[in-house]
Amino acid sequence: MGIKVHGNPFSAATQRVLGTLAEKGLEYEFVIIDLGSGQQKTEAFLKLHPFGQVPVLEDGDLKLFESRAITQYLAHTYADKGTPLIIPHPKKMAIISVWSEVESLKFDPEASKLAYEFVIKPIIGLTTDESVVEQHEGKLAEVLDVYEARLAQSKYLGGDSFTLADLHHTPVINYLMGSKIKALFDARPHVSAWSADILARPAWQKVVALMKH
Numbered sequence: 421m422g423i424k425v426h427g428n429p430f431s432a433a434t435q436r437v438l439g440t441l442a443e444k445g446l447e448y449e450f451v452i453i454d455l456g457s458g459q460q461k462t463e464a465f466l467k468l469h470p471f472g473q474v475p476v477l478e479d480g481d482l483k484l485f486e487s488r489a490i491t492q493y494l495a496h497t498y499a500d501k502g503t504p505l506i507i508p509h510p511k512k513m514a515i516i517s518v519w520s521e522v523e524s525l526k527f528d529p530e531a532s533k534l535a536y537e538f539v540i541k542p543i544i545g546l547t548t549d550e551s552v553v554e555q556h557e558g559k560l561a562e563v564l565d566v567y568e569a570r571l572a573q574s575k576y577l578g579g580d581s582f583t584l585a586d587l588h589h590t591p592v593i594n595y596l597m598g599s600k601i602k603a604l605f606d607a608r609p610h611v612s613a614w615s616a617d618i619l620a621r622p623a624w625q626k627v628v629a630l631m632k633h
Contacts, residue, residue: 423448426468427475428455429630432532432591433487434475438630439587440491442623444502450630488524491584503623505584516578519570519585523577527567530560531592531601538599561604564611571610575617586618594619594628 423441425448427434441448453459453474461472468476469485476483477490479497484490495505507513533556537548570577578585593615596602605615618624 422479424451424478425449425475426451426453426465426478428453429627431455431474432535432595433473435591435594435627435631436487436588437475437477437490437494438627439590439624440494440505440584442626443505443587443621444494444498446494446498446501488520488584488588491587495584503582505582505587507579507581507583512579516583516585519577520588522563522566523585523588526563527560527589528592530556530563531596534560534599534601535592535595538601539595557601557604560601564604564608567614568608568611571614576614582618582621586614590618590621590624591627594624 423446425434425437425441427437427450429435429438429450429452438450453465455474459465460469460474465476466472468478468483471485473485475487475490476485477493478484479493482493484493491505499506499508507516534553537553537556541548567577574580576582576586577589593605596605597615597619605612
């Protein structure tokens, strides 16, 4: 039956899944959901995702939502394909899991709000709220200080190789690079080098190309 992704190319969560599929070299059907018209809230779509959000992955008779759960599924199920995004070693996998959790609980709440202010608001005709920016900019700086210390010890967050822990960051970092928040990354040499590295990956460039269509 093959893999099917229901999502939107401008959704960071969708991009996380598309990036994983690209790293794995997997073929898939991409069903674009029009978020502007509220297609994600229709009765038909709510049968796929009860919270009315993107993305949703179908692989045969399996239906999954929540982007990070989907990337975990793909990394484990297709472990022998493309880039190994997990490491089959308990201690190494535990470290990858720690930094994956850090991304979802510490990095993303701040970075996503900043991406919304600088990237999404201008697209939908709203004005960036500088007070919101100031609030989350300081918190993101604190998180990136921790990243700088970690990346001084290893090339990637999970260790010496690129894994899901790094991949999960790519969509939001990509959006922030076009804003003044880029300065927070540039001010931290190890964070800056890591960001440039993960954004330059050929698999991620395939996702960027989808956004341009």
